[in-house]
Amino acid sequence: MDKANRKLSSWHGRNLSHAGRLVLVKSVLSSQMVHTLIVVNVPREVREEFDRLRKRFLWAGHENLTGGKCKVNWPTVARPLDLGGLGVLDIDRFARALRLRWLWQQWEMPNAPWADMEIPCNDTDKLMFAAATRIIIEDGATTSFWHCAWAKGQRPKDIAPDIYAASSKRKWSLRDALTEQAWVRLVDLQQIRTAEHLKQFVELWVITQSVSLVQNTVDRIIWKFNASGVYSVASAYRAQFVGHSSFNLKALIWKPWGPSKCKIFVWLVIRNRVWTSDRLAKRGWPRDPVCPLCRHQPETALHLIADCRYSRRI
Incomplete structure (x- = not known):
């Protein structure tokens, strides 16, 4: 925020047109937080304050922003050009796209020094990553049994949350969990007391029976929103606009x-x-x-x- 404010103090926004302010917002202000967003899950209050700063400069220059000066709401401004916006970065979506790289790199570099450390991704990030990727199971050594979306595009912890809560080991790989159905032995069967619990257990059992592991072949992951199947920040950012109406603007x-x-x-x-x-x-x-x-x-x-x-x- 201090870096952005120092930039604004040297600009004479009152003497610039909306087009000139837009260039500065897109090329300078929006880039101030990129490095921080990669490594830190920036609090929502800070992101909102940063949006207010960009919005005020775009519509009012250095003056106070009022409803009459704010011609178009900010969520519309922060859309791609072909979706009716001005192409300004949506900080929330862009931050999530940057954070998803950590989950992708966990697959690409499982032996990296930071692989076992906590990464700045919340559960929403992990759910989006699961929906945006497809896992091809081979030996099952890389795939997490509970946390990867290998079960018909879903994570077993979402298919059977009660069984996941009753499991005593939640960081097993798919290969370890399926070896002689070891995942069953680690579930506290005494906690399965209702019909819903039993339904979840049977559903997960049926899914595991259909999996065949291939020895000496590494699991693969494919990014759905890129033709090459490789993750990119641009495709992750664009994927979050799925469902918006497109225009020929x-x-x-x-x-x-x-x-x-x-x-x-x-x-x-x-x-x-x-x-x-x-x-x-x-x-x-x-x-x-x-x-x-x-x-x-x-x-x-x-x-x-x-x-x-x-x-x-x-």
Whole structure:
């Protein structure tokens, strides 16, 4: 935060257009936290404060940010260009994408000095990693029996949470757990007292019976969101936007040549975030309801840009 504030103190945001501020936000401010995000799970309060700092500079420069100056909400701004945003990094999603590298490196470098140390990944990170990867079981030595998503794309601890809680050894590899069904002997069967517990036990038993290990062949992991099957921060970041509606704004606005400030203005027009008469009316502000160009139709962003006969003639 101190590094970012030092940058802002040397910039004259009031003298920059929105396009100029956007460049500084994307290329300078958003990079201040990258190194920290790789190694530390930064508290949510710090990430929110950093977002407020970026948001204030983008929309208001050095002035105080008010609702009128914040033209578009920040979650929309922090989307990729083809999803209707401005391409500013979403710190929460980007931080998770960086942290997932630790889980990938645990597979790639199991003998690294830090492999047995605590890594800065929470359970949400591990759930996303399990959903974004596919494990090909060979000898089972690398795959964790409880914590890896080898069971039809799910983790056994999620399939049978009560059985996981009753197990006395939770760090076994798949090979150790399946050798003579050792995982069964380590489950305290006295804790299986309900039908739900028994259902979980049987379901996990059936899954383990279908696994065949291949000796002298190392397990493999594939990243689903990359054609090469190898993890990358860019693909992990993009995967967190699955389900968002895509737009053709990248080809319509951002790819063609033109001044950046004009592109920002067109983006605001498409989102109906310019102060035309129809929007002023919603706030009860003084206005002229008629289009100042044709003097016939009500003034709206769509009318001014596309429907007004004067604009169409130009």
